[in-house]
Amino acid sequence: MSSKNKLNADDKALFRQLMSGTRKLTQDTIVHAPQRKKLHQVPEKRLLSEQIDNSHYFSDEFQPLLATEGAVRYVRSDVDHYELKKLRRGDYSPEIFLDLHGLTQQQAKQELGALIAACRREHIFCASVMHGHGKHILKQQTPLWLAQHPLVMAFHQAPKAFGGDAALLVLIEVEEWLPPELP
Numbered sequence: 752m753s754s755k756n757k758l759n760a761d762d763k764a765l766f767r768q769l770m771s772g773t774r775k776l777t778q779d780t781i782v783h784a785p786q787r788k789k790l791h792q793v794p795e796k797r798l799l800s801e802q803i804d805n806s807h808y809f810s811d812e813f814q815p816l817l818a819t820e821g822a823v824r825y826v827r828s829d830v831d832h833y834e835l836k837k838l839r840r841g842d843y844s845p846e847i848f849l850d851l852h853g854l855t856q857q858q859a860k861q862e863l864g865a866l867i868a869a870c871r872r873e874h875i876f877c878a879s880v881m882h883g884h885g886k887h888i889l890k891q892q893t894p895l896w897l898a899q900h901p902l903v904m905a906f907h908q909a910p911k912a913f914g915g916d917a918a919l920l921v922l923i924e925v926e927e928w929l930p931p932e933l934p
Contacts, residue, residue: 805864805865817894843876851889852881852882863893878921880897907920
């Protein structure tokens, strides 16, 4: 016996007798799917506010003391110098990239502020900032700006795989993030 015909003739007749006089229901209501915001969608106003807040730290007048010999590098005083070595060797691979090619200094500052805000929001620890060679303006200014920001833990000239001397690998201080516990 096939799986379609499990009812015998008496059962089928009983079903038809019970269902006589009924009609098929028509769907008269519309069910709308709930509109949900994306988890990582941030309002435009908040993005602009974060960008302005984080670019506030960048001054053209202040000149932090950076190493003049060798590769461009910086480590905050409360951060272990071993982090610089890890950056130099390429132990950290960047999760986000910022390309400053073709931007003015003001635009570059704003984009750096937006990058730091995005790293904090998305819990990204390592970022790559590609400033390029060009006229060496952004190449000289970018390390000076980054050294002024309190959330920048360290940066080092990127390894060849991530842009060499035309880029910097930056470690951003992010809040510890623990996923919610399951019940």
